[in-house]
Structure formats: structure tokens, C-alpha cells
Amino acid sequence: MGISAVKMTQRVPAQSMSSRHSTLQVVWIIGILLATTPKLPGNTPSIFHGSINIVMANPNGIVVLADSMQTTGILDNQKQLRRSGRKLFQLDAFTVCAVAGFLSTSTDAVPEFLNNTSVMIEEYKRESSQWDKPLTFHDKMGILSSIFRFFVSGVAEINSDYWQAEKYRVEVFLVGYDVNGKPTIGSFVLNTSKTRDGSVVTSIDENTETVIEDNFFYGAHGASDLANGIMDKPLRLRYQPAIRKYMSAKSANTLRQLTVDQMRDLAKILKQQTSRRYKSVGGPDQIAILRSGKVDSVVQPTFQSAALPPYKFNFIAWMLQEPGWVGITPGAVNVYVHNVYIGCNPEVILDTNFFVNNQFRYCSIVYDGQITRFGADNVVTGSTLIIGPHATDTGQIKQLQQDFSWLATCRGEGGTSLPHTMVCTDYLGRTKRVEWYYKWPEDP
Helix, strand or coil, X not given: CCECCCCCCCCCCCCCCCCCCCCCCCCEECCECCCCCCCCHHHCCCCEEECEEEEEEECCEEEEEECCCCEECCHHHCEECCCCXXXXXXXXXXXXXXXXXXXXXXXXXXXXXXXXXXXXXXXXHHHHCCCCCCCCHHHHHHHHHHHHHHHHHHHHHHCCCCCCHHHHCEEEEEEEECCCCCEEEEEEEEEEEECCCCCXXXXXXXXXXXECCCCCEEEEEECCHHHHHHHHCCHHHCCCHHHHHHHHHHHHCCHHHCCHHHHHHHHHHHHHHHHHHCCCCCCCCEEEEEEXXXXXXXXXXXXXXXXXXXXXXXXXXXXXECCCCCCCCCCCEEEEECCEEECCCCCEECCCEEEECCEEECCEEEECCCCCEECXXXXXXXXXXXXXXXXXXXXXXXXXXXXXXXXXXXEECCXXXXXXXXEEEECCCCEEEXXXXXXXXXXX
């Protein structure tokens, strides 16, 4: 085993943000590099993608266009889905966002985890609403990029999806008006890749913010090569009215005078032409118009509202915890992935904590009735299961007892005074009463 750097971060925007402490605390911990067996392609869930976003802007306004096609697979092996995918989101009265690339997948080990871009956008709305002053455009970029980086890389880790980590790439436009009223186009690209040890590494690339003054702006994400080519050399499509107007304005150096309707029609032609070349582009248009300092309209198919879980997440991955470790802090919803815990001191608390592909050696593991995820993908050796007096979910208790070979299983008795009394049965069926010197997790 080699020791890597240990990094602990909170998911908050860049330093330009208010110093107010964020209510959403996320911990990303990368520690000891552990051996792992990546999932084979046949064992991984489908990953759904979206393909083209186009932004045009000048002093007359801003047009944001996205297609609605969802696909799985890559290159010539792409499969189109019948249902449309939402790729355009209004964040507030002044800002919209468009997403290309990764859209959604499943996380069977932790179904509640934010595993699609729609719910990540809802998380952005929840987080940004906590601030007690208007957010600058740069603040919004910081919050949004950190949310995407945290949850997209977390999804890949939960699914042990190292062999196809690159398929989680996300390209995001943030478009709107800053607090000073200036129209601004933000763009960032989240790249994911695997390391030689099997973990997922994420990086934010091409992070830009462009203020629209007296100029024309064009940008595209996703399958953008054909659209970029047309904007550079539009002659072959001169039979299209929108292209002819664009060519005339480009020749006269008056692109800044194009109307919003003209930019919208031009964006629609670029998307239409791209859909003829790529299976991954198509479906109904999703179009936002911004002008006069606000979002003027958003036209798109009707999509089901994304529902956030009632709690927030921390994420702890790739740590080796030796004897004497201070333990897992109860209270937050923590997701632990690919960690090794040895001689846990004090106990490991399952309540409101989710565990995926971890190893536990010589630990006391406590369950006292709250929601948990502790599936058979975890490895437990020489450890004791302690079931508290508040645990009444017989299905969860049965799963914990059957999925692992415990050194002993203990049932705790209630009461507020310490020590508590437990009745423990070891793997040979021998029973005895023992004392327990910790509070139960669900005690007041």
C-alpha cells in the first residue's frame, strides 16, 4: 500500500464568495490507496447521455438551445431512448443552465444519492437559497461546479465504475445576468478519469466567464464539431434563410445586431444539421431566451420534477483507519466508499450512514433503527453486530444478520443510565450478558 495525499474540502465556491459558513458541508477524503477489483462492463448500470447545447448572445439578448435526445453507449454503439431528457434548467429569475454529456444513471447501493443532473440542479437551488445576500455570477459558477464535481465523481465511486470513468464527463453552460446587470456566459467541463490504483479522479477544465459587451458570442457543448464548422464556413448551407442572414451579418461585421429571433433560428439550424450526423442529437428543442436583465422565456417539453432526498450527503472514500481512530461521527448522512476500518475505536454507527465496498476488521458495528445502507458488498471480519433498543425494522436486522459472519451479535437494552446491558450470542451460539458504556445513537 502506498500513502497518497489526504485532502479534506468543503463543497463551497471560490474565495470570492461570502465568508458565511455554508449549511451544506461535504467532506471528500482521499487517503490510503487500496487494491480493488473494478466492475466488469456487464455489471454496471446504463449511463444516459445528452449531446448538444448552443449559446448565442449579443447586446439584443441571449439564446440557449439544447436538444432532448438521450442515448446510452458510445460512438457507433449508441442506443436512442424514446423519452426526452431535460438538459435546460432555469435556476432563478436571472440565470439558466444547460448540460451536455452525463445525464443520469442508477446507484443501486445508495438509491438516495444524487445520481442525475436534474436532481443535482435542485441541490444547487437548495444550496444557493441559503445565502443571505444576492449571489454574484462567479459565486453561482463556484457552487454549481462544486456540486457537479462532488456528485458525479461520487456516483462513479459508488458504482465502482472505473473502467468507464470517462463516460461521466459533463459540459455545463451557466448563462444569465450578474448582480451588476451585465450579461455573462459561464462554461465549465468536468472531466473524470481513472487512476492506476482504480480510483476516480475529477478535474474542472475550461472554466471561463465571458461578459457580453458590444460583441457577438457563440459557444457549443457536446457534439459540437459540425456546428462549429458551419459557423466557421457556412457557405454550403446558404439555401437556409437563417444561414444567409448570418453570412450577411458576418460579412458586414454586424453580428452584434442580429435579433434574438435570428439567433434562435440559427441555433435551431445548427442543432438540426447535427442531428442528421449524430444519433446522440435530436428530439424536441429546449430553448431559453434572456433579455432586458432577466430570463424572458423557457420553452421545453414537460418533465417530471426532480425530488431531493430529505437530507444532505458527506462523502468519504479511500481511507485506511487504524486502531485508535476517533470513529465515525453520527448526525450527518455520510457515504463511505472503499475504506478500510481496523479495530474501530469507538464503534461504527450505521444509523444515517451509507456504506459501499468497505472493509471492517475487528470492529463493533451498531445499528439502532435509523435508515442505513450496509449491503453485502462490504467485507466484515472478526466483528460484532450490536442492535440497539430502538431498532424495530426486522427486515433490516435480518439482512445485517444474514449477509455477514459476525463474531457475535448483541441486543441492547434501553435506559438512560450507563452502562447499558446487552445480551450477546457468539458464532458458536453461546450467550452472555455484557456491559456497554456508550449512549445509543437514538437516545436523546
